[in-house]
Amino acid sequence: MEEIAERYRRRAEAFEQKVAAVRPEQWGDQSPCEKWTARDVVDHIVGMHGYMLIPAGRSLDGATTVQEDPLAAFQAARAAVEAVLDDPALAKQESDTPAGRMTSEAHIDQVISDDLVLHGWDLARATGQDETMDPGDVERLWSSNSSIPPEVIEMYRTPDAFGPGIEVFGPEVVVPADAPLQDRLLGFIGRTP
Numbered sequence: 509m510e511e512i513a514e515r516y517r518r519r520a521e522a523f524e525q526k527v528a529a530v531r532p533e534q535w536g537d538q539s540p541c542e543k544w545t546a547r548d549v550v551d552h553i554v555g556m557h558g559y560m561l562i563p564a565g566r567s568l569d570g571a572t573t574v575q576e577d578p579l580a581a582f583q584a585a586r587a588a589v590e591a592v593l594d595d596p597a598l599a600k601q602e603s604d605t606p607a608g609r610m611t612s613e614a615h616i617d618q619v620i621s622d623d624l625v626l627h628g629w630d631l632a633r634a635t636g637q638d639e640t641m642d643p644g645d646v647e648r649l650w651s652s653n654s655s656i657p658p659e660v661i662e663m664y665r666t667p668d669a670f671g672p673g674i675e676v677f678g679p680e681v682v683v684p685a686d687a688p689l690q691d692r693l694l695g696f697i698g699r700t701p
Contacts, residue, residue, distance in 0.1 A: 625645045
């Protein structure tokens, strides 16, 4: 449990630093996700935090929205998820997810924790920040994503397969086989490195 919580905290801190570094005039800048601005990236992350709380019987209080204050909204979402991870009963609570039955902590680890890394890159690219991902995270994400069965990858690349407006991966962007692993990971999920 501590490994998952610590991984989440490290990734959330890196994402929070990126959010804090966005200048006010950059929030409308285009992200690598075709339909999203920089603000939309943060809104997605905050929204996904809310979804991760539902199986634990928790929710975001909604006091601050991403439209009002992206940093404060993310900090509130982060605190709510950390509270679940810090409570052994909530962290180990099982529920049904799109990927099968799993504990709250495993669901957080596989979904929102990984999203913080990938969408952290999106936010960095949109706002001219350092795009370098943690090499350990890149290796972990490459290993988990490249082992997904082809039929599931096809679903991930199909718009609306998981609901209206939901697109998990974009079309693969081909990069050289000897490209850095971060570039290969980004290309695999549909980003142009």
